[in-house]
Amino acid sequence: MDHGAPIIENVFGISWLSVNLSNVLMIAVTSIIVFVLCVLGARHLQMKPTGVQNVMEWILDFIKGIINDTMDWKTGKIFLPLALTLFTYILVGNLLGVITNGVFHGEIWWKSPTADASVTLTLSAMVIILTHFYGIKLRGGKEYVKDYFRPVPFLAPIKLIEEFANTLTLGLRLFGNLFAGEVLLALLVGLTASGVLGFIGGAIPFLAWQGFSVFIGGIQAFIFTMLAMVYMSHKVSEEH
Amino acid sequence: MHIFANYSMVYAALGGLHVIDMAVQLFFFIVLLLLVKKFAWGPVMNMMQKREEYVAGEIEAAENSRAEAEKASKEALEQLKQTKQEAQKIIEDAKNAGVRQEQDIIEAARSEAARIQEAAQADIQNEKEKALQALQDKVASLSVLIASKVIEKEISAQDQEKLINDYIKEVGEEL
Numbered sequence: 001m002d003h004g005a006p007i008i009e010n011v012f013g014i015s016w017l018s019v020n021l022s023n024v025l026m027i028a029v030t031s032i033i034v035f036v037l038c039v040l041g042a043r044h045l046q047m048k049p050t051g052v053q054n055v056m057e058w059i060l061d062f063i064k065g066i067i068n069d070t071m072d073w074k075t076g077k078i079f080l081p082l083a084l085t086l087f088t089y090i091l092v093g094n095l096l097g098v099i100t101n102g103v104f105h106g107e108i109w110w111k112s113p114t115a116d117a118s119v120t121l122t123l124s125a126m127v128i129i130l131t132h133f134y135g136i137k138l139r140g141g142k143e144y145v146k147d148y149f150r151p152v153p154f155l156a157p158i159k160l161i162e163e164f165a166n167t168l169t170l171g172l173r174l175f176g177n178l179f180a181g182e183v184l185l186a187l188l189v190g191l192t193a194s195g196v197l198g199f200i201g202g203a204i205p206f207l208a209w210q211g212f213s214v215f216i217g218g219i220q221a222f223i224f225t226m227l228a229m230v231y232m233s234h235k236v237s238e239e240h
Numbered sequence: 241m242h243i244f245a246n247y248s249m250v251y252a253a254l255g256g257l258h259v260i261d262m263a264v265q266l267f268f269f270i271v272l273l274l275l276v277k278k279f280a281w282g283p284v285m286n287m288m289q290k291r292e293e294y295v296a297g298e299i300e301a302a303e304n305s306r307a308e309a310e311k312a313s314k315e316a317l318e319q320l321k322q323t324k325q326e327a328q329k330i331i332e333d334a335k336n337a338g339v340r341q342e343q344d345i346i347e348a349a350r351s352e353a354a355r356i357q358e359a360a361q362a363d364i365q366n367e368k369e370k371a372l373q374a375l376q377d378k379v380a381s382l383s384v385l386i387a388s389k390v391i392e393k394e395i396s397a398q399d400q401e402k403l404i405n406d407y408i409k410e411v412g413e414e415l
Contacts, residue, residue, distance in 0.1 A: 007258070019260035027265050031272045038280030045287040047294065056284050080285070081277040089272060118261040126266060 006107045026113035030093045038088065063087055066226050071233035075138060079232055082130070086123070087225040090114055090174065094217030097182050098210060114220075115178040117171065124171030127228040128163060135235030144235070170227055177220050181213040375411050379404060 006021040041056040049057055063083045067076040097112025113119045136144045148156045188209060192202035383404050 023261040042280040085273040122262040122265040
Protein backbone atom coordinates (compact mmCIF):
# COMPACT_ATOMS: atom_id res chain seq x y z
CA MET A 1 0.00 0.00 0.00
CA ASP A 2 2.99 2.27 0.00
CA HIS A 3 2.35 4.35 -3.08
CA GLY A 4 5.10 6.45 -4.45
CA ALA A 5 4.85 8.97 -7.20
CA PRO A 6 6.37 8.50 -10.66
CA ILE A 7 8.97 11.18 -10.12
CA ILE A 8 12.03 11.42 -12.29
CA GLU A 9 14.84 13.44 -10.80
CA ASN A 10 17.69 15.12 -12.61
CA VAL A 11 16.13 15.25 -16.04
CA PHE A 12 18.82 15.65 -18.71
CA GLY A 13 21.32 15.53 -15.89
CA ILE A 14 20.25 18.93 -14.58
CA SER A 15 20.02 18.73 -10.81
CA TRP A 16 17.05 21.07 -10.23
CA LEU A 17 15.00 19.69 -13.10
CA SER A 18 12.48 17.08 -11.98
CA VAL A 19 9.15 15.86 -13.22
CA ASN A 20 6.20 14.04 -11.70
CA LEU A 21 4.89 12.09 -14.66
CA SER A 22 1.52 11.55 -13.00
CA ASN A 23 1.06 15.31 -12.88
CA VAL A 24 1.90 15.63 -16.55
CA LEU A 25 -0.58 12.89 -17.37
CA MET A 26 -3.35 14.35 -15.25
CA ILE A 27 -2.80 17.90 -16.51
CA ALA A 28 -3.16 16.64 -20.04
CA VAL A 29 -6.19 14.49 -19.19
CA THR A 30 -7.92 17.34 -17.36
CA SER A 31 -7.21 19.80 -20.16
CA ILE A 32 -8.51 17.41 -22.77
CA ILE A 33 -11.66 16.65 -20.77
CA VAL A 34 -12.36 20.34 -20.23
CA PHE A 35 -11.74 21.09 -23.88
CA VAL A 36 -13.92 18.25 -25.14
CA LEU A 37 -16.76 19.07 -22.73
CA CYS A 38 -16.68 22.74 -23.63
CA VAL A 39 -16.58 22.09 -27.36
CA LEU A 40 -19.37 19.52 -27.11
CA GLY A 41 -21.39 22.02 -25.10
CA ALA A 42 -20.83 24.75 -27.65
CA ARG A 43 -22.07 22.73 -30.63
CA HIS A 44 -25.42 23.48 -32.27
CA LEU A 45 -25.81 26.88 -30.67
CA GLN A 46 -29.28 28.25 -31.14
CA MET A 47 -31.19 31.40 -30.34
CA LYS A 48 -33.51 29.35 -28.18
CA PRO A 49 -31.10 27.44 -25.94
CA THR A 50 -31.75 23.78 -25.23
CA GLY A 51 -30.04 21.09 -23.20
CA VAL A 52 -26.29 21.47 -23.00
CA GLN A 53 -26.38 25.03 -24.22
CA ASN A 54 -28.36 25.98 -21.12
CA VAL A 55 -25.64 24.49 -18.93
CA MET A 56 -22.93 26.36 -20.82
CA GLU A 57 -24.82 29.62 -20.53
CA TRP A 58 -25.49 28.99 -16.88
CA ILE A 59 -21.77 28.50 -16.22
CA LEU A 60 -20.99 31.62 -18.25
CA ASP A 61 -23.54 33.66 -16.31
CA PHE A 62 -22.20 32.25 -13.05
CA ILE A 63 -18.65 33.37 -13.86
CA LYS A 64 -19.99 36.66 -15.13
CA GLY A 65 -21.64 37.08 -11.73
CA ILE A 66 -18.32 36.44 -9.98
CA ILE A 67 -16.59 39.08 -12.09
CA ASN A 68 -19.45 41.52 -11.62
CA ASP A 69 -19.21 41.06 -7.86
CA THR A 70 -15.58 42.13 -7.79
CA MET A 71 -15.24 44.80 -10.47
CA ASP A 72 -17.33 46.63 -12.97
CA TRP A 73 -18.13 44.78 -16.14
CA LYS A 74 -16.39 47.21 -18.47
CA THR A 75 -12.93 46.36 -17.16
CA GLY A 76 -13.92 42.88 -16.06
CA LYS A 77 -15.08 41.42 -19.33
CA ILE A 78 -11.57 40.78 -20.65
CA PHE A 79 -11.04 38.38 -17.73
CA LEU A 80 -14.10 36.30 -18.55
CA PRO A 81 -12.22 33.66 -20.58
CA LEU A 82 -9.51 33.43 -17.91
CA ALA A 83 -12.03 33.01 -15.09
CA LEU A 84 -14.05 30.51 -17.11
CA THR A 85 -11.00 28.40 -17.90
CA LEU A 86 -9.76 28.57 -14.30
CA PHE A 87 -13.15 27.51 -12.96
CA THR A 88 -13.78 24.66 -15.38
CA TYR A 89 -10.21 23.39 -15.25
CA ILE A 90 -10.03 23.35 -11.45
CA LEU A 91 -13.53 21.91 -11.11
CA VAL A 92 -12.83 19.05 -13.50
CA GLY A 93 -9.39 18.51 -11.95
CA ASN A 94 -10.87 18.37 -8.44
CA LEU A 95 -13.61 15.96 -9.42
CA LEU A 96 -11.26 13.63 -11.29
CA GLY A 97 -9.47 12.78 -8.06
CA VAL A 98 -12.68 12.29 -6.16
CA ILE A 99 -14.10 9.85 -8.66
CA THR A 100 -11.05 7.61 -8.96
CA ASN A 101 -7.51 7.28 -7.80
CA GLY A 102 -5.40 5.04 -9.96
CA VAL A 103 -2.36 3.15 -8.75
CA PHE A 104 -0.06 1.46 -11.24
CA HIS A 105 3.02 -0.56 -10.28
CA GLY A 106 2.90 0.87 -6.79
CA GLU A 107 3.00 4.41 -8.08
CA ILE A 108 0.01 6.70 -7.96
CA TRP A 109 -0.71 7.86 -11.50
CA TRP A 110 -4.34 8.86 -11.55
CA LYS A 111 -5.31 11.61 -9.11
CA SER A 112 -6.37 15.20 -9.06
CA PRO A 113 -3.83 17.43 -10.76
CA THR A 114 -4.90 20.08 -8.28
CA ALA A 115 -3.79 17.86 -5.36
CA ASP A 116 -0.23 18.79 -6.19
CA ALA A 117 1.51 21.91 -4.94
CA SER A 118 3.46 22.38 -8.19
CA VAL A 119 0.27 22.63 -10.19
CA THR A 120 -1.73 24.85 -7.84
CA LEU A 121 1.19 27.18 -7.17
CA THR A 122 1.73 27.48 -10.92
CA LEU A 123 -1.87 28.50 -11.34
CA SER A 124 -1.80 30.96 -8.45
CA ALA A 125 1.51 32.46 -9.54
CA MET A 126 0.15 32.83 -13.05
CA VAL A 127 -2.93 34.62 -11.70
CA ILE A 128 -0.88 36.96 -9.51
CA ILE A 129 1.53 37.76 -12.33
CA LEU A 130 -1.42 38.47 -14.59
CA THR A 131 -2.87 40.87 -11.99
CA HIS A 132 0.41 42.81 -12.05
CA PHE A 133 0.47 42.74 -15.83
CA TYR A 134 -3.09 44.02 -16.21
CA GLY A 135 -2.63 46.48 -13.35
CA ILE A 136 0.18 48.13 -15.30
CA LYS A 137 -1.53 47.75 -18.65
CA LEU A 138 -4.91 49.18 -17.67
CA ARG A 139 -3.89 51.88 -15.22
CA GLY A 140 -0.32 52.76 -16.18
CA GLY A 141 2.95 52.16 -14.34
CA LYS A 142 2.68 55.29 -12.23
CA GLU A 143 -0.67 54.40 -10.74
CA TYR A 144 0.52 50.83 -10.25
CA VAL A 145 3.55 51.89 -8.21
CA LYS A 146 1.55 54.51 -6.33
CA ASP A 147 -0.87 51.84 -5.24
CA TYR A 148 1.82 50.33 -3.00
CA PHE A 149 1.90 53.54 -0.98
CA ARG A 150 -1.84 53.79 -0.44
CA PRO A 151 -3.54 54.53 1.82
CA VAL A 152 -0.42 55.27 3.93
CA PRO A 153 3.20 54.92 2.75
CA PHE A 154 4.54 52.90 5.66
CA LEU A 155 2.31 49.97 4.66
CA ALA A 156 4.36 49.49 1.49
CA PRO A 157 6.53 46.61 2.84
CA ILE A 158 3.41 44.80 4.04
CA LYS A 159 1.81 45.31 0.65
CA LEU A 160 4.87 43.87 -1.00
CA ILE A 161 4.76 40.84 1.25
CA GLU A 162 1.03 40.54 0.59
CA GLU A 163 1.69 39.82 -3.06
CA PHE A 164 3.78 36.77 -2.19
CA ALA A 165 1.41 35.76 0.57
CA ASN A 166 -1.48 35.92 -1.88
CA THR A 167 0.35 33.66 -4.29
CA LEU A 168 1.09 31.13 -1.60
CA THR A 169 -2.33 31.15 0.04
CA LEU A 170 -4.20 31.01 -3.25
CA GLY A 171 -2.22 28.00 -4.43
CA LEU A 172 -1.80 26.18 -1.14
CA ARG A 173 -5.47 26.53 -0.15
CA LEU A 174 -6.51 24.59 -3.22
CA PHE A 175 -3.69 22.11 -2.88
CA GLY A 176 -4.33 21.57 0.84
CA ASN A 177 -8.03 20.97 0.45
CA LEU A 178 -7.66 18.56 -2.42
CA PHE A 179 -4.64 16.78 -1.05
CA ALA A 180 -6.24 16.29 2.35
CA GLY A 181 -9.37 14.99 0.67
CA GLU A 182 -7.39 12.48 -1.35
CA VAL A 183 -5.32 11.37 1.65
CA LEU A 184 -8.46 10.73 3.64
CA LEU A 185 -10.02 8.91 0.71
CA ALA A 186 -6.89 6.77 0.37
CA LEU A 187 -6.94 5.96 4.08
CA LEU A 188 -10.61 5.04 3.94
CA VAL A 189 -10.01 2.88 0.88
CA GLY A 190 -7.27 1.10 2.82
CA LEU A 191 -9.56 0.63 5.79
CA THR A 192 -12.49 -0.58 3.69
CA ALA A 193 -10.33 -3.06 1.81
CA SER A 194 -8.61 -4.39 4.95
CA GLY A 195 -11.30 -6.88 6.00
CA VAL A 196 -14.92 -7.46 6.91
CA LEU A 197 -14.78 -5.31 10.01
CA GLY A 198 -12.89 -2.64 8.14
CA PHE A 199 -15.47 -2.67 5.37
CA ILE A 200 -18.33 -2.31 7.85
CA GLY A 201 -16.57 0.55 9.60
CA GLY A 202 -15.18 2.23 6.51
CA ALA A 203 -17.83 1.99 3.80
CA ILE A 204 -20.21 4.61 5.13
CA PRO A 205 -17.57 7.22 6.05
CA PHE A 206 -16.02 6.58 2.66
CA LEU A 207 -19.26 7.35 0.87
CA ALA A 208 -19.88 10.40 3.04
CA TRP A 209 -16.37 11.72 2.50
CA GLN A 210 -16.58 11.16 -1.23
CA GLY A 211 -19.81 13.18 -1.34
CA PHE A 212 -18.19 15.85 0.76
CA SER A 213 -15.16 15.88 -1.55
CA VAL A 214 -17.37 16.60 -4.51
CA PHE A 215 -18.75 19.52 -2.56
CA ILE A 216 -15.26 20.69 -1.60
CA GLY A 217 -14.12 20.36 -5.21
CA GLY A 218 -16.90 22.69 -6.36
CA ILE A 219 -16.38 25.13 -3.53
CA GLN A 220 -12.62 25.30 -4.01
CA ALA A 221 -12.99 25.89 -7.75
CA PHE A 222 -15.39 28.72 -6.95
CA ILE A 223 -13.11 30.17 -4.25
CA PHE A 224 -10.04 30.04 -6.47
CA THR A 225 -11.83 31.83 -9.31
CA MET A 226 -13.42 34.32 -6.95
CA LEU A 227 -10.12 35.19 -5.24
CA ALA A 228 -8.31 35.42 -8.57
CA MET A 229 -10.87 37.99 -9.66
CA VAL A 230 -10.67 39.81 -6.32
CA TYR A 231 -6.89 40.14 -6.61
CA MET A 232 -7.34 41.21 -10.20
CA SER A 233 -9.83 43.90 -9.21
CA HIS A 234 -7.43 45.20 -6.54
CA LYS A 235 -4.93 45.88 -9.29
CA VAL A 236 -7.16 47.12 -12.09
CA SER A 237 -9.87 49.06 -10.25
CA GLU A 238 -9.44 52.72 -9.47
CA GLU A 239 -10.63 52.64 -5.87
CA HIS A 240 -10.57 49.85 -3.33
CA MET B 241 -0.60 -0.93 9.68
CA HIS B 242 -2.19 0.24 6.49
CA ILE B 243 -2.73 3.62 7.94
CA PHE B 244 0.92 4.05 8.85
CA ALA B 245 1.88 2.84 5.43
CA ASN B 246 -0.35 5.44 3.88
CA TYR B 247 1.34 8.21 5.79
CA SER B 248 4.55 7.44 4.00
CA MET B 249 2.66 7.79 0.75
CA VAL B 250 1.59 11.22 1.88
CA TYR B 251 5.17 12.35 2.30
CA ALA B 252 6.16 10.86 -0.99
CA ALA B 253 3.32 12.54 -2.81
CA LEU B 254 3.98 15.93 -1.22
CA GLY B 255 7.44 15.81 -2.69
CA GLY B 256 8.86 19.08 -3.84
CA LEU B 257 8.07 21.52 -6.62
CA HIS B 258 8.76 19.96 -9.97
CA VAL B 259 9.86 22.52 -12.50
CA ILE B 260 8.78 20.55 -15.53
CA ASP B 261 5.33 19.98 -13.99
CA MET B 262 4.98 23.68 -13.55
CA ALA B 263 6.05 24.39 -17.10
CA VAL B 264 3.68 21.73 -18.42
CA GLN B 265 0.83 23.09 -16.30
CA LEU B 266 1.43 26.63 -17.53
CA PHE B 267 1.69 25.52 -21.14
CA PHE B 268 -1.42 23.35 -20.98
CA PHE B 269 -3.41 26.02 -19.20
CA ILE B 270 -2.56 28.71 -21.75
CA VAL B 271 -3.28 26.40 -24.67
CA LEU B 272 -6.53 25.29 -23.04
CA LEU B 273 -7.53 28.90 -22.42
CA LEU B 274 -6.93 29.87 -26.02
CA LEU B 275 -8.67 26.80 -27.39
CA VAL B 276 -11.81 26.97 -25.27
CA LYS B 277 -12.00 30.69 -25.86
CA LYS B 278 -11.90 30.16 -29.60
CA PHE B 279 -14.00 27.02 -29.90
CA ALA B 280 -16.38 27.03 -26.93
CA TRP B 281 -16.89 30.18 -24.94
CA GLY B 282 -16.43 32.57 -27.82
CA PRO B 283 -19.36 31.16 -29.81
CA VAL B 284 -21.49 30.84 -26.67
CA MET B 285 -20.78 34.45 -25.75
CA ASN B 286 -21.53 35.56 -29.30
CA MET B 287 -24.81 33.70 -29.24
CA MET B 288 -25.77 35.25 -25.91
CA GLN B 289 -24.83 38.67 -27.20
CA LYS B 290 -26.88 38.06 -30.33
CA ARG B 291 -29.85 36.93 -28.27
CA GLU B 292 -29.57 39.99 -26.05
CA GLU B 293 -29.56 42.23 -29.08
CA TYR B 294 -32.43 40.30 -30.60
CA VAL B 295 -34.51 40.61 -27.43
CA ALA B 296 -33.72 44.30 -27.15
CA GLY B 297 -34.68 44.76 -30.78
CA GLU B 298 -37.90 42.85 -30.30
CA ILE B 299 -38.82 44.92 -27.27
CA GLU B 300 -38.14 48.08 -29.20
CA ALA B 301 -40.20 46.85 -32.14
CA ALA B 302 -43.05 45.89 -29.83
CA GLU B 303 -42.95 49.30 -28.21
CA ASN B 304 -42.93 50.98 -31.58
CA SER B 305 -45.84 48.95 -32.86
CA ARG B 306 -47.76 49.62 -29.68
CA ALA B 307 -47.20 53.35 -30.06
CA GLU B 308 -48.26 53.08 -33.68
CA ALA B 309 -51.41 51.19 -32.74
CA GLU B 310 -52.20 53.79 -30.12
CA LYS B 311 -51.76 56.53 -32.67
CA ALA B 312 -53.90 54.69 -35.18
CA SER B 313 -56.67 54.12 -32.68
CA LYS B 314 -56.57 57.75 -31.68
CA GLU B 315 -56.79 58.73 -35.31
CA ALA B 316 -59.67 56.36 -35.86
CA LEU B 317 -61.47 57.80 -32.86
CA GLU B 318 -60.87 61.28 -34.17
CA GLN B 319 -62.19 60.27 -37.55
CA LEU B 320 -65.21 58.61 -36.04
CA LYS B 321 -65.96 61.73 -34.08
CA GLN B 322 -65.60 63.85 -37.18
CA THR B 323 -67.79 61.50 -39.15
CA LYS B 324 -70.43 61.60 -36.46
CA GLN B 325 -70.34 65.35 -36.51
CA GLU B 326 -70.67 65.36 -40.26
CA ALA B 327 -73.59 62.98 -40.11
CA GLN B 328 -75.25 65.17 -37.52
CA LYS B 329 -74.73 68.14 -39.74
CA ILE B 330 -76.18 66.36 -42.75
CA ILE B 331 -79.24 65.34 -40.79
CA GLU B 332 -79.60 68.86 -39.52
CA ASP B 333 -79.30 70.22 -43.02
CA ALA B 334 -81.83 67.73 -44.31
CA LYS B 335 -84.23 68.68 -41.56
CA ASN B 336 -83.84 72.34 -42.31
CA ALA B 337 -84.28 71.71 -45.99
CA GLY B 338 -87.38 69.69 -45.25
CA VAL B 339 -88.87 72.41 -43.13
CA ARG B 340 -88.07 74.99 -45.73
CA GLN B 341 -89.52 72.85 -48.47
CA GLU B 342 -92.61 72.24 -46.38
CA GLN B 343 -93.03 75.93 -45.89
CA ASP B 344 -92.47 76.52 -49.55
CA ILE B 345 -95.05 73.95 -50.46
CA ILE B 346 -97.55 75.37 -47.99
CA GLU B 347 -96.83 78.84 -49.23
CA ALA B 348 -97.25 77.75 -52.79
CA ALA B 349 -100.45 75.91 -51.97
CA ARG B 350 -101.75 78.87 -50.11
CA SER B 351 -100.98 81.28 -52.89
CA GLU B 352 -102.43 78.83 -55.40
CA ALA B 353 -105.57 78.60 -53.33
CA ALA B 354 -105.75 82.33 -53.06
CA ARG B 355 -105.30 82.65 -56.78
CA ILE B 356 -107.95 80.07 -57.47
CA GLN B 357 -110.27 81.77 -55.06
CA GLU B 358 -109.63 85.08 -56.65
CA ALA B 359 -110.22 83.63 -60.08
CA ALA B 360 -113.39 82.04 -58.86
CA GLN B 361 -114.55 85.29 -57.37
CA ALA B 362 -113.74 87.11 -60.56
CA ASP B 363 -115.67 84.48 -62.47
CA ILE B 364 -118.58 84.83 -60.13
CA GLN B 365 -118.51 88.56 -60.48
CA ASN B 366 -118.31 88.17 -64.18
CA GLU B 367 -121.19 85.76 -64.29
CA LYS B 368 -123.15 87.97 -62.00
CA GLU B 369 -122.56 90.93 -64.24
CA LYS B 370 -123.38 88.86 -67.25
CA ALA B 371 -126.52 87.65 -65.64
CA LEU B 372 -127.43 91.16 -64.63
CA GLN B 373 -126.79 92.30 -68.14
CA ALA B 374 -128.89 89.50 -69.46
CA LEU B 375 -131.55 90.31 -66.97
CA GLN B 376 -131.47 93.94 -67.89
CA ASP B 377 -131.85 92.96 -71.50
CA LYS B 378 -134.62 90.66 -70.53
CA VAL B 379 -136.18 93.35 -68.35
CA ALA B 380 -136.15 95.66 -71.33
CA SER B 381 -138.05 93.20 -73.39
CA LEU B 382 -140.23 92.35 -70.42
CA SER B 383 -140.91 95.97 -69.77
CA VAL B 384 -141.95 96.27 -73.35
CA LEU B 385 -144.22 93.36 -72.73
CA ILE B 386 -145.49 94.86 -69.52
CA ALA B 387 -145.84 98.16 -71.19
CA SER B 388 -147.83 96.65 -73.93
CA LYS B 389 -150.01 95.09 -71.29
CA VAL B 390 -150.21 98.21 -69.21
CA ILE B 391 -151.00 100.30 -72.23
CA GLU B 392 -154.48 99.02 -72.03
CA LYS B 393 -154.53 100.58 -68.64
CA GLU B 394 -153.38 104.08 -68.11
CA ILE B 395 -149.86 104.22 -66.97
CA SER B 396 -147.54 107.01 -66.55
CA ALA B 397 -143.90 107.04 -67.53
CA GLN B 398 -143.03 107.51 -63.92
CA ASP B 399 -144.94 104.47 -62.90
CA GLN B 400 -143.27 102.50 -65.59
CA GLU B 401 -139.79 103.59 -64.51
CA LYS B 402 -140.55 102.74 -60.95
CA LEU B 403 -141.90 99.44 -61.94
CA ILE B 404 -138.72 98.55 -63.84
CA ASN B 405 -136.44 99.60 -61.08
CA ASP B 406 -138.36 97.70 -58.54
CA TYR B 407 -138.20 94.71 -60.71
CA ILE B 408 -134.50 94.97 -61.25
CA LYS B 409 -133.90 95.45 -57.58
CA GLU B 410 -135.90 92.41 -56.88
CA VAL B 411 -133.93 90.39 -59.38
CA GLY B 412 -130.60 91.73 -58.07
CA GLU B 413 -131.47 90.67 -54.54
CA GLU B 414 -132.37 87.27 -55.73
CA LEU B 415 -129.04 86.78 -57.47
